[in-house]
Amino acid sequence: MTWVADNLDLIGRLTVEHLRQSALPILLGLLVSIPAGWLAFRFRLTRGLVLTLVGLLYTIPSLALFALLPPLLGISFLSEVNLIIALTIYAIAIMTRFVADALASVEPTVRQAAVAVGYGPWRRFWQVDLPLAGPVVLAGLRVTAVSTISLATVGILIGIDNLGYLFTNGYQRQIVAEILAGVVAVVVVALLVDWLLVLLGRVLLPWTRRRADA
C-alpha cells in the first residue's frame, strides 16, 4: 500500500478528471431522456421506436462504440469528445426507459384531477407528472451515474486519462496495488455520487421521505 501513499497526488488529480468527464454525460443523459422518455410514454408509435432505438444503443459494447462514433460524427478517435459522446449515449439509453416507466407510474386519476382543475398539458407535465414521477427518475439517475462513472475508465483505451489510467499503467508496470487503488477509487467515487443523489432526492422530493417514515 506504499504505492497509494506515494501517489495520492496522482490519484487525486485523476479523480478530478474522472468526475469532470462523467458529469456532463450524466447531465446530458437526464436532459435528453426527459423528452425522449415522454415520447416513449405518450404515443404507442413513438414508444416502439424510441425503446427499440435505446435498446439497440445499449447493446453496443463500449470499445465498439468508440470506433463507430468518429466516422459517423467526424470527430477524432483518440479524443475526449469521443469518450463523452459515447458515455452520453449510454446515459440516454439507460435513462429514457426509466423516464418512460416513471411517467407511467403516475396515477391516472391524479392526472385527470389536474386536467379537471384546469392544468394545460405543458404546466401539468412540469408541475404534476414530472414531480410525481420523481422517485423513479431519481432511481434511473442513480443507476446512470454509477454506470457512467464505472464505464468512463474504458476511456484509457482511447488515450483519455482518468482513473482508468491506474489500470493500464498498473498492468504494464505489474503493480497490483495500483490497479486495486484504481478499482477502489472508482467504486468509492461512484458510491459517493450515488449517496449525494439520494440526499438531493430528499431535498427535492420531500414527500417521498414522509412516506418512508410512515
Add this chain to the structure above:
Amino acid sequence: MNLFSDAIAWIFSPDRAEGALPLSEAIGTHLAFTFVSVLVAALLAVPAGWLIGHTGRGREVAVALSGAARAVPSFGLVLLLVLVLGVTHKVAASTTAFVLLAIPPILAGAYAGIEAVDRRVVDGARAVGMTPGQVLRTVEVPLGLPLLIGGLRSATLQVVATVTLAGYVGNWGLGFYIVQGIQLRDFSQILGAALVIVVLAVVLDLLFALLERAVVPRGVAAGRASPDAPTRPRRGSHHALGADPT
C-alpha cells in the same frame, strides 16, 4: 462513408482467414468465453436466486450486491485478476472476471422473477396442497422464467462487452483487433472489428428477446388480452437488473 467501405472490405478480405488471429477464430473465442462464463455464473447464481426469491431471505444482501457490482469497473477487474493470478493464467483469470461480472444480473433476474409472481397465485398453490418444493418447481420457477432470461440477457451483453476489453491482455477475441488497430493506427481494422462486435451483440440480444417471449407460460400469454397493456413498470425491467454497458 469511405471509412465504412474500407471496414467492410477489411472484414471480407481473404487475409481474415489467415494470419496470427483469423477472424473466424476470434469470433469463436469471443463466443466461447461468453458462453462458458455465463453458464458457470448461471450454475452458481440461479439456484441462489431462486432460494432468495422463494424464502425471501438474503434479499437485502442480493440487492446491495447487485447495486455495488454496478460500480465495479469491469476493465479494472479483468486487469486486476490477470495480474493477481499471474500472467501465465490469463485465460483462467479473465474467465473468473467474466463470471464475477455475470453473477449479479443473473442473481437479480432469478430472484426478481420469483418475487414478481402474484402472491395470490402462490397462496392458491399452497391451498390446493402443494409442498414448498412443488410450489417452487411448478409455479414460481416457470412464472419467473421471463425475468430470469432477462437477467441472462443482461449478463451475456455485459460479458460480450468485457471480453472485448480483454483484448487488451491477450491476442484473443474481437477486442484484440481494436487494441492492435489503435497501436497500428489501422482504422479500417478498428472499425471492421467494431462492426463485427456490434452484429454479434445485437444478434445475441435478439435471440434472448425471442427466448424471453418463448418462455412465457401458455396460460399467462393467453391471459394478456391486449399485447401492450402492461405499461406499468414491472419490478425488474431488464436494464434495472444490475448490468451496464461495458
